[in-house]
Amino acid sequence: MSSTGIQLTKGTQEVIRRGKLAELWRRFKKDKFAVIGGVILLVVILCAIFAPLITHYDPNETQLEQRLLPPGTEGHFLGTDEVGRDMFTRLVYGARVSVMIGFVAVAIALFFGILVGLFAGYYGGWIDTILMRCIDVLMAFPYVLLAISIIAALGPGxxxxxxxxxxxxxxxxxxxxxxxVLSLxxxxxxxxEKxxxxxxxxxxxxxxxxxxMAPIIVAATLDVGWMIIAAAGLSFLGLGAQPPTAEWGVMLSEGRKFLRVAPYVSLLPGVCIFLVVLSLNLLGDGLRDALDPRLKQ
Structure with a gap:
């Protein structure tokens, strides 16, 4: 049944769905910045998936005789870190960890957040009161402080x-x-239906x-970037991924000791985080405008 209460055949519903998707794509591709963001994100994801085919180095293999080689060195075009590990290899494998954390964390938060929001909004009454007071308790703490407190209880990792x-x-x-849900x-x-x-x-x-789903998709797209930054920040503080894991936050933390002699060790993972978060924000803005053009107007 459609939102107007009229019963439609499956074939008609499929035609309407395809028409909506075509219109959504037409509006989305008008935003060049959103398309660029999507392309950047796609390239990063493909590099992470096919990392073993892109580089033949082991991301954790140390070669002390080749430590801190500058970018442009033959065989290591992005240089090496403080223990001789290839920077490009660690960045590519680090994308696997950092991007995976962002998407998986958003998926988990999305699953439980949707359930809580659906039942609280639909049933109302005491169910709404109990569920939303629990949400208020979580929101009473600063996000970073709450994350650090949870890790303090669970242990770093x-x-x-x-x-x-x-x-x-x-x-x-x-x-x-x-x-x-309250508006629906x-x-x-x-x-x-009732x-x-x-x-x-x-x-x-x-x-x-x-x-x-429309506001959820937009919110999730924008939130993945925040999750990646949060995970990198926790790893930078030593609370997330632990060395020698190839993760952008860990690489930032390890490279800060060599900012004077080899700034690229920290600069390169920082640039990767910046590009991925920027691409997600551009993609999220494009989806928001495509899903609800009235917001742009």
Whole structure:
């Protein structure tokens, strides 16, 4: 059933869906910066996936006789770090870890945030009160302080950092989804479904959830960049990924000791973080404008 309460055949629904996707793509590709952001992100993801095919070096193999070779050196065009590891190799393998943390952390936060927002917004009453007071407790702490506190309880490590920033991100999505559900639950097509005897679970997941996806997609796209920065920051402080793991935050932390003699050791992972976060922000802005052109106007 459509949002107008009119029953449509599957074929008609498929035609409408394809038409909407075509219109979405037409609006999206008009934003050149969003397209550039998407291309940068795609290149980074492909490099991370095919890292063993791009470089033949081991990201953790040390060669002390080749330590701190400058960029442009034959065989190491981005140079080597303080223990002779190839910088390009570590950046490529580091993309695997950093980008994976961002997307997985957002996926976890998105899953629990959507569930909390859906049930709180749809049922209201004491369910809404209990769930949203729990969200308020999480939001009462500064994000970074809460993440550090969680890691202090769990112990430092890559998995622990991922869990910490995921928990920190749950309130963000829960409030977005709850607000959208509150505006949808009394719409005519929802009342029509109730009149037809549809269960609450069917209404929530088949009719309300799809109508909340536009703001969720935009929020998630923008939030991946924040998650990558947060994970890199925790690794920089020694609370996330641990040496010798090839991760951009770890590389920043290790390179700060050599800023005077070899600034590229810290500069290169910093540039990678900047480019990925910038590409995600550009992509998120483009999706926002494509999904709701009224925002741009």
């Amino acid at each position: 890559l998995l622990q950092a991922m869990v910490a920033i995921s928990i920190v991100g749950i309130p963000y999505y829960a409030r977005i989804v709850r607000g959208t 639950r009394n719409k005519e097509f929802i009342e029509a 009149a037809l005897g549809a269960s609450n679970m069917r209404i929530i997941f088949k009719h309300i959830l799809p109508n909340t």
